[in-house]
Amino acid sequence: MGISRDSISDIWGPRTPYHGEAQWPVRVDERTLAEPERWVQSACVLCSNGCGLDIGVKDGRIVGVRGRAVDASSRGRLGPKGLHGWEANHSPDRLTRPLIREAGRMREASWDEAMELLVRRSKETRDRYTSGAIGFYTSGQLMLEEYYTLALIGKAGLGTSHMDGNTRLCTATAAAAMKETFGADGQPGCYYDIDVTDCILMVGHNMAATDTVLWSRVLDRRRGPNPPKLVAVDPRRTMVAAEADIWLAPRVGTNVALLNGLLHLLIAGGQLDREFLARHTLGFEQLEATVADYPPERVETITGVPAARLRQAAQLIGTAPTLLSTCLQGVYQSHQATAAACQVNNINLVRGLIGRPGCGILQMNGQPTSQNTRECGADGDLPGFRNWDNPAHVAELAQLWNIDLHTIPHWAPPTHAMEIFHHAESGSLRMLWIQATNPAVSLPALGRIRSILERPDLFVVVQDAFMTETARLADLVLPTAVWGEKTGTFTNVDRTVHLSLKAVEPPGEARADFDIFLDYARRMEFRDKDGEPLVRWRTPEECFEAWKECTRGRPCDYTGLSYAKLTGGSGIPWPCNERHPEGSPRLYTDHIFPTDPDVCEEHGHDLQTGGVVTATEYRALNPAGRAFLKPAHHMPLPEAPDEDYPFLLTTGRLTHHFHTRTKTGRAEALRAAAPDAYVEIASEDAARLDVQDGDMLRLTSRRGVLEAPARIVDIHAGHLFVPFHYGYWDEPGRARAANELTIFAWDPVSKQPYFKLAAVRLEKRAAPGTAQPEDMAATRDRQGVLQAVGTAAQSALKAVESAVAPPRAHVSDYLGLLLASEEMLADAFDQVKANHPKVPDVERECTVFAGWSRQAAQDLQAFQDRYGTQQEGEPRRLQRVLVHAHATSTGFNLLRDLHDLYLLANEGFISITVLHQAAMALRDDSFERQLEAMRDQNGRQRRWLETRLQQAAPQALVVPS
Structure with a gap:
C-alpha cells in the first residue's frame, strides 16, 4: 500500500510556487492498496478539471491511482475525490444483472429479455404516439463515443427532439453564455492562463471545493513570484473568499446588478480598449447605456456590497495588464444566470483581454464530460456545434449520417430537461430513458419529480451502476460498466481531450453504455437511406473516427486527434487539425469570433425574456466575426422571502462529494469526511433564534421539508446554505435532500434550474420529525395502485386507465x-x-x-x-x-x-x-x-x-x- 499524501485533511497538498506558462512544477499524487501489476492510462471523472491519472491494476481489480506527471491539466496532482473515488467500482451493491418491474416488484432478467422489452416498448410508443413521446435524459459522466452514439440514435434513429442531460443542471449556462457572446460553445481560455495572468476574477466559483487541483494551481501562483491578484464574488465566506485580495459578497440573486456596477466603473474610469471594441465587438453603446444606471451607491442598495469595496475591485480589475475570469454555479444556478454570465464575458471584452496569455474566460463546467454532452448533441443541440436554426447545418448533418433531412428534429429549440419532465407530467411523454444520473435527488422540487417518475403511463428506463433513488422508481434497470471498465475519450473544461483505457472488466453482466446503445440500435433496425445500419461503428475507436468527420471545419475540430496520438502523453485541446496539429490552448487569438451567420451555433436570445432571435434578425446585425456585448438590467427574484418564508436558501457542492454521492458516498474516506447534510446559518440569525452549532433545524418551503443540523458561518443574514449531494439511498430516515425545497423554474435563456433562490422558513427541533420521503427498502408504488400488488390492484389500474378518454393527436x-x-x-x-x-x-x-x-x-x-x-x-x-x-x-x-x-x-x-x-x-x-x-x-x-x-x-x- 502506498499513499503520497493525506488528501482528506490536506485537500490541496503542499505548495510549489511558480510563474510562467507551462512552468507549474510536477507533483505526483498516488494512492494504492496493493502494488499494481500494471498501470493503465486514464483521467479522473469526479470533477470538471480532467486530471490525468493512471489506474493501478492487480489480479483484475483496481488497486489504486497515481497522477500523470506529463499531463498539462494537473501535472501529476489529484484531489481527494480522484484519489479515493475509484473505491466505488468495488462496492458490493453494484448492479450486475438487468432488472424488470413486474407486479410492482423488481426481478432479475437476462439481457435478451431486458433489451426485447426496451425495444418493444420503444416501437409501441413510437408507433402509437410518435417519436415525440420518447425522451432521453443523460449525464455528464459518459464518454464522448457514448454521447455521439446516443445522439445518432435519438436524432436520426428515432427522430425525437427530447434529449437532454444533467449538464442542464450545471453547465447549460456556460454553453449559453458563450453562444450569446462568441457565437459558439467552447472555452476561450485555458488553464495555462493561470500560470501568467496578473488578475483572477472568480464569480460564484468556489474553486477550492469544486476544482481542488485547479485551486492548488492558483494557490501555487499566488505563493510564487509576481502573484496574481484575486477578486472573489460569493455571498459565503468560502476558502476562495478568504484567500481573495477583495471579496465581494452580494445578496443572493443580485449578480447582474453587481457585474453591471463593475462595468459601470470600468467604462466611467476609461479602463477599456476602445480600438478593440470598435473592431471586434457589437453592442457597446447599448451596454454603456445600460450600466450607466448602476453607479456604486445604487449597486450597494441592491446587492449589499459596499460602494467603496466595489470601487476597489473595479480599480484592481481595470488596471491589471491581463485578466482571467471564471464562474460556476453561483452564477449558473442563480437568478438571471445567462445574463450574469454574459456580463462576466463583457468585463474581459471591454478591456480587450482575450485570446492571449493570461487573458481568458473559463465558463466552468460542473461535470467531467459535460463538454462532450454539448459537443456531441446528447443535450439536445446538434452535433459539432451546428445550429438547429440553420438549414445548411441540418442538411450537412443529414448528409454525414446519410439520412433524410426531415428526420433530424430542427423545427424548434431543443427540449430542455425541465420541459422533458413536464411533458412526462402532462402525459405527452410516454417513455423516458435515463442514463448515469439521478434526477430523483438532483432535480428541483423532488416531490414533483417523484410523482412524475411514478406515473403509471410513463415507462421509465434507468441505465446505471447502482440502485439509485431514481433506479428504485424505474420499470427497467440496465446495469452498466463505469470509468475504468470501458474505453473512451472525454474533454475537460479547457477543451483538453483525454483517452481513458479499459483497465478491468465490469462486474457480473454489467455492460458499457456504448455496447447497450449499439445493441439497441441493432435491435431497432435503424437504417440510413441506403438501407445500411445507421450506426456504422462497432468499437469506441471507430466511433471516435466517425466523430472526427462530424467536427471537420466546425469550431470543435477533432480531425487532428486519434487514439494513438492521445496515448502516452498529455491530453490535447481542440481545435486540433492541420492548422493546429498539437491543439490550440486558446481560442480567438486573432480576435475573430464564430459569429458569422453561416458558422454560428445559435442566433441568440433576449437575455431577460429568453425570446429567440430569428435568423433574419441575426443576419441584419452583420456580426462579421465580432463578439456581442449583450447587456441586461437587474430584475427582482422569482421567489423572494416574505412573512411566511423569511429566509432565502441557496444550495451548492462540497469538496469531498460529487453529484448525488452515487460514487463518492461509497468511498469510505470521502463518506467519513462529509457524512451528512447541514444548514449554514448566519451568526445574527442564529443568535436571534437561539440556534447553536449542531442543533437540528427544519426548513420548509412551498414544496417540501428538509431537516439537518446547523452550522453557524459568515453568510448574509437571512440567507441559508445546504449542500445538495444528499439523498436517501443510504437510509438517513429523514427528509434531507436540498431539492425537496427548490423551485421548478429556470433561467429563460439557458433553461438551467434555479437551485439558489428558494424562500423557506426555519424552525429549531429537538430531533428530526419527518419521514424519509423515498423509502429505499420499498418498491415503486405506482401512486399507490401497485404497492403490495396483486391481480386485483393491477385490474384496478387498468380500469382507471380505460376510463380516461383515449389519446389522440391534436x-x-x-x-x-x-x-x-x-x-x-x-x-x-x-x-x-x-x-x-x-x-x-x-x-x-x-x-x-x-x-x-x-x-x-x-x-x-x-x-x-x-x-x-x-x-x-x-x-x-x-x-x-x-x-x-x-x-x-x-x-x-x-x-x-x-x-x-x-x-x-x-x-x-x-x-x-x-x-x-x-x-x-x-x-x-x-x-x-x-x-x-x-x-x-x-x-x-x-x-x-x-x-x-x-x-x-x-x-x-x-x-x-
Whole structure:
C-alpha cells in the first residue's frame, strides 16, 4: 500500500510556487492498496478539471491511482475525490444483472429479455404516439463515443427532439453564455492562463471545493513570484473568499446588478480598449447605456456590497495588464444566470483581454464530460456545434449520417430537461430513458419529480451502476460498466481531450453504455437511406473516427486527434487539425469570433425574456466575426422571502462529494469526511433564534421539508446554505435532500434550474420529525395502485386507465382553427371592401386578399381528409366583435376596419405557425409546403395592413372629423 499524501485533511497538498506558462512544477499524487501489476492510462471523472491519472491494476481489480506527471491539466496532482473515488467500482451493491418491474416488484432478467422489452416498448410508443413521446435524459459522466452514439440514435434513429442531460443542471449556462457572446460553445481560455495572468476574477466559483487541483494551481501562483491578484464574488465566506485580495459578497440573486456596477466603473474610469471594441465587438453603446444606471451607491442598495469595496475591485480589475475570469454555479444556478454570465464575458471584452496569455474566460463546467454532452448533441443541440436554426447545418448533418433531412428534429429549440419532465407530467411523454444520473435527488422540487417518475403511463428506463433513488422508481434497470471498465475519450473544461483505457472488466453482466446503445440500435433496425445500419461503428475507436468527420471545419475540430496520438502523453485541446496539429490552448487569438451567420451555433436570445432571435434578425446585425456585448438590467427574484418564508436558501457542492454521492458516498474516506447534510446559518440569525452549532433545524418551503443540523458561518443574514449531494439511498430516515425545497423554474435563456433562490422558513427541533420521503427498502408504488400488488390492484389500474378518454393527436384541432380563420378572413376582406367602395387601393387589395384566403381554405381540404378537423369556435367569436358594416366610410372607420383585419390575419398566422411546426414533426412534406405558401401570403397580407394602418392613423386620429 502506498499513499503520497493525506488528501482528506490536506485537500490541496503542499505548495510549489511558480510563474510562467507551462512552468507549474510536477507533483505526483498516488494512492494504492496493493502494488499494481500494471498501470493503465486514464483521467479522473469526479470533477470538471480532467486530471490525468493512471489506474493501478492487480489480479483484475483496481488497486489504486497515481497522477500523470506529463499531463498539462494537473501535472501529476489529484484531489481527494480522484484519489479515493475509484473505491466505488468495488462496492458490493453494484448492479450486475438487468432488472424488470413486474407486479410492482423488481426481478432479475437476462439481457435478451431486458433489451426485447426496451425495444418493444420503444416501437409501441413510437408507433402509437410518435417519436415525440420518447425522451432521453443523460449525464455528464459518459464518454464522448457514448454521447455521439446516443445522439445518432435519438436524432436520426428515432427522430425525437427530447434529449437532454444533467449538464442542464450545471453547465447549460456556460454553453449559453458563450453562444450569446462568441457565437459558439467552447472555452476561450485555458488553464495555462493561470500560470501568467496578473488578475483572477472568480464569480460564484468556489474553486477550492469544486476544482481542488485547479485551486492548488492558483494557490501555487499566488505563493510564487509576481502573484496574481484575486477578486472573489460569493455571498459565503468560502476558502476562495478568504484567500481573495477583495471579496465581494452580494445578496443572493443580485449578480447582474453587481457585474453591471463593475462595468459601470470600468467604462466611467476609461479602463477599456476602445480600438478593440470598435473592431471586434457589437453592442457597446447599448451596454454603456445600460450600466450607466448602476453607479456604486445604487449597486450597494441592491446587492449589499459596499460602494467603496466595489470601487476597489473595479480599480484592481481595470488596471491589471491581463485578466482571467471564471464562474460556476453561483452564477449558473442563480437568478438571471445567462445574463450574469454574459456580463462576466463583457468585463474581459471591454478591456480587450482575450485570446492571449493570461487573458481568458473559463465558463466552468460542473461535470467531467459535460463538454462532450454539448459537443456531441446528447443535450439536445446538434452535433459539432451546428445550429438547429440553420438549414445548411441540418442538411450537412443529414448528409454525414446519410439520412433524410426531415428526420433530424430542427423545427424548434431543443427540449430542455425541465420541459422533458413536464411533458412526462402532462402525459405527452410516454417513455423516458435515463442514463448515469439521478434526477430523483438532483432535480428541483423532488416531490414533483417523484410523482412524475411514478406515473403509471410513463415507462421509465434507468441505465446505471447502482440502485439509485431514481433506479428504485424505474420499470427497467440496465446495469452498466463505469470509468475504468470501458474505453473512451472525454474533454475537460479547457477543451483538453483525454483517452481513458479499459483497465478491468465490469462486474457480473454489467455492460458499457456504448455496447447497450449499439445493441439497441441493432435491435431497432435503424437504417440510413441506403438501407445500411445507421450506426456504422462497432468499437469506441471507430466511433471516435466517425466523430472526427462530424467536427471537420466546425469550431470543435477533432480531425487532428486519434487514439494513438492521445496515448502516452498529455491530453490535447481542440481545435486540433492541420492548422493546429498539437491543439490550440486558446481560442480567438486573432480576435475573430464564430459569429458569422453561416458558422454560428445559435442566433441568440433576449437575455431577460429568453425570446429567440430569428435568423433574419441575426443576419441584419452583420456580426462579421465580432463578439456581442449583450447587456441586461437587474430584475427582482422569482421567489423572494416574505412573512411566511423569511429566509432565502441557496444550495451548492462540497469538496469531498460529487453529484448525488452515487460514487463518492461509497468511498469510505470521502463518506467519513462529509457524512451528512447541514444548514449554514448566519451568526445574527442564529443568535436571534437561539440556534447553536449542531442543533437540528427544519426548513420548509412551498414544496417540501428538509431537516439537518446547523452550522453557524459568515453568510448574509437571512440567507441559508445546504449542500445538495444528499439523498436517501443510504437510509438517513429523514427528509434531507436540498431539492425537496427548490423551485421548478429556470433561467429563460439557458433553461438551467434555479437551485439558489428558494424562500423557506426555519424552525429549531429537538430531533428530526419527518419521514424519509423515498423509502429505499420499498418498491415503486405506482401512486399507490401497485404497492403490495396483486391481480386485483393491477385490474384496478387498468380500469382507471380505460376510463380516461383515449389519446389522440391534436393536429385536427388547429386545422379546424386555421380553416375557420381563412374563411372568416376572406369574409372580412369582402366586408371592408363593401364598407369603403371609394377607397381604390382598399377595394383592389381586399379583393386579392379575400381570394387568397378562400383558395387557402380550399387547399386545406386535402389535409382535412388526412388528419380530420375539430371545429373550434375562437375565430367565429372574433368575427362577432370585429369588422361590421358601416353606414358611412370615414377615415376613422377605415382605421378601425384595418385594425380588425390585422387582428384576424394574426389569428391565422398563429395557427399557420403552430401547424407548420407540427408538419415538420410529422415529416409531412406536402403539408409543410402548403403551410409555407400560406405563411408567405399571410405575411404579405399583414405587411400591407401594417403599412396601411400607418398611413391612415395620423389623419384619422389627429384631424377632427
